[in-house]
Amino acid sequence: MSRLYFYLFVILFSGTVFNRIYAQPNTGEFINASVGLGIVAPNDESEIDGSGFYAQAEYVWAPRTWFGVRPYAGLIIASGESDEDEIQGLSIKSNAALLGAKIRLVAPIPYVAPFIESGVGMSIGSFETHTEYTNLKKDGVLLHIPFTVGLALGRRHKVEVKFTYYYHDAVDQFSGAAAFGLSFPINND
Structure with a gap:
């Protein structure tokens, strides 16, 4: 957990160094780059989950400070297995490229702008869910529904902190x- 706090500090500190970066509470066109700690978990009541890596790039078209359209391409690599001896063989995996589009609604508040996003997309890759209740394995293209909540932080909203699913x-x-x-x-107008 201390390694996670270190990464959070590094990303927040590096965000304050950049002078010409903005989150969506401005209008215009942007490229947004996100990186984080990836997770995967089943929809059922199982006690298994996994972790890994997540990265995503978005083209942002924001005609208003409170609304934006965000086509995205990303990558999730996350997996996990059960550690308990009495329930061996349980595992979960999601290794996929992510493509789709979302809309973002923002409360353009100074210094802390909360936002919510949702849309539709497709995942291309390999997926496994082996729990007490589910035994599924699929490769190929699957539909996904993205959902994100987060905050755009700072005087000019230079850094985003978010939970995306x-x-x-x-x-x-x-x-x-x-x-x-x-x-x-993208443009400096």
Whole structure:
């Protein structure tokens, strides 16, 4: 857990160094890059989950300070197995490329702007859910529903902190991340 706090500090500190980065509470076009600690867990009542890596890039078109459209491409690599001896053989895995589009609604509040996102997308990769209640394994293309909550922080909203999830109903699991993002303007108007 202390390693997670170190990564959080490094990302927040590096976000304050950049002078020309903005989160969506500004209008215009941006490229948003996010990275974080990936997670995967089943939709059922099992006590298994997994962790890994998450990265995503988004093209942001924000015609208003409170609304934006965000096509995205990303990557999630996360897996986990049961540690308990009495329930061996339980595992979960989500290794996939993510493609789709979301809309973002923002409360354009100075210094701390909360936001929520949702949309539709597809995951291309390998998925496994082996629990007491579910035994599924699929490769290929699956539909997912993205959902994100977060905060755009700072005087000019230079850093994003968010929890993002991708629900894969076909394999009874969700993947996602605790992530940080930075936005870079495409045009300097």
